[in-house]
Amino acid sequence: MEVGFLGLGIMGKAMASRLLKHGFRVTVWNRTLSKCEELVEQGASIGETPALVVKKCKYTIAMLSDPAAVLSVVFDKDGVLEQISEGKGYIDMSTVDAETSSKISEAIIKKGGSFLEAPVSGSKKPAEDGQLIILSAGDKALYEVILPVFDVLGKKSFFLGEVGKGARMKLVVNMIMGSMMNALSEGLCLADKSGLSPQTLLDVLDLGACSNPMFKLKGPAMIESKYPPAFPLKHQQKDMRLALCLGDEHAVSMPIAAASNEAFKKARSHGLGDLDFSAVYEIVKGTAPSGNAA
Numbered sequence: 001m002e003v004g005f006l007g008l009g010i011m012g013k014a015m016a017s018r019l020l021k022h023g024f025r026v027t028v029w030n031r032t033l034s035k036c037e038e039l040v041e042q043g044a045s046i047g048e049t050p051a052l053v054v055k056k057c058k059y060t061i062a063m064l065s066d067p068a069a070v071l072s073v074v075f076d077k078d079g080v081l082e083q084i085s086e087g088k089g090y091i092d093m094s095t096v097d098a099e100t101s102s103k104i105s106e107a108i109i110k111k112g113g114s115f116l117e118a119p120v121s122g123s124k125k126p127a128e129d130g131q132l133i134i135l136s137a138g139d140k141a142l143y144e145v146i147l148p149v150f151d152v153l154g155k156k157s158f159f160l161g162e163v164g165k166g167a168r169m170k171l172v173v174n175m176i177m178g179s180m181m182n183a184l185s186e187g188l189c190l191a192d193k194s195g196l197s198p199q200t201l202l203d204v205l206d207l208g209a210c211s212n213p214m215f216k217l218k219g220p221a222m223i224e225s226k227y228p229p230a231f232p233l234k235h236q237q238k239d240m241r242l243a244l245c246l247g248d249e250h251a252v253s254m255p256i257a258a259a260s261n262e263a264f265k266k267a268r269s270h271g272l273g274d275l276d277f278s279a280v281y282e283i284v285k286g287t288a289p290s291g292n293a294a
């Protein structure tokens, strides 16, 4: 099967690379075209615009940063919409809000194409290892066709129903994740300031009901103030913001998420947006450098 792939950031690069390793023919595009070179070395072809990728491939996947990026890649000049037509499928795996996803779905369907949203839970390493959790919604027939691709990228794929349900599920999950990261940061800080060993706190947490892979993976690096970006903080803040909008829409009070969003925003204002989202710990500790927003 030949697939197109738009967006070779942290996630897109790992996902496209995995598809190549598993025998798919992949045509890639990235806004910064030079980032395609590594994938070309692994056997990918380049499409010079999103439109040219869609022209060449029956199925095209996108993995882009945020609502503005996914809308631009579909609707702008040389975008997806120029070449989408009957028989072609577009699968957007980026994390965006349901409204953005619906806008894209309607435009694709109007041109005769089919659309599936399929945001993922799981970060850089799960993407490299094919261990993502795929939260799809939209065209069921396209879901069935693209399953062999999802089986290479993920450990479990869900089909959640009409467009918007995948986007909303992803935002709820990431709202919880962002709040948990803030809770861990406060706990590590409180342990340290009150004369306890943060590492011992992690050991205690890991043995009890609060044990989870995220604390286990991120905790030790946080203690060392190391934040190599797996999930950039600016994207976590985008997800908190979009989840809070969803809460507004449904009149769901979310004071914990709102406070966490403030901490992520503050982290961005201190220039930590491109670091891993665990860098919010620097804000909780009060040790963030002053810097430019990212």
Ligand SMILES: NC(=O)C1=CN([C@@H]2O[C@H](COP(=O)(O)OP(=O)(O)OC[C@H]3O[C@@H](n4cnc5c(N)ncnc54)[C@H](OP(=O)(O)O)[C@@H]3O)[C@@H](O)[C@H]2O)C=CC1
Pocket (backbone or CB within 6 Å): 006, 007, 008, 009, 010, 011, 012, 030, 031, 032, 033, 035, 063, 064, 065, 066, 068, 069, 070, 072, 073, 093, 094, 095, 096, 120, 121, 122, 123, 124, 230, 231, 232, 235, 236
């Ligand atoms: N990293 C993670 O752990 C996870 C991320 N996600 C979600 O997946 C998506 C991608 O994340 P990730 O790979 O980490 O992000 P990165 O920031 O590493 O990559 C973002 C990608 O979007 C492209 N892009 C940004 N703005 C535009 C634009 N205006 N037009 C065209 N392309 C654009 C970038 O192109 P360029 O290279 O030119 O800047 C790049 O290819 C996000 O929605 C994120 O929330 C979901 C699960 C896990």
Ligand SMILES: O=CC(=O)O
Pocket (backbone or CB within 6 Å): 095, 120, 121, 122, 123, 174, 231
């Ligand atoms: O969206 C981020 C993730 O780790 O999942």
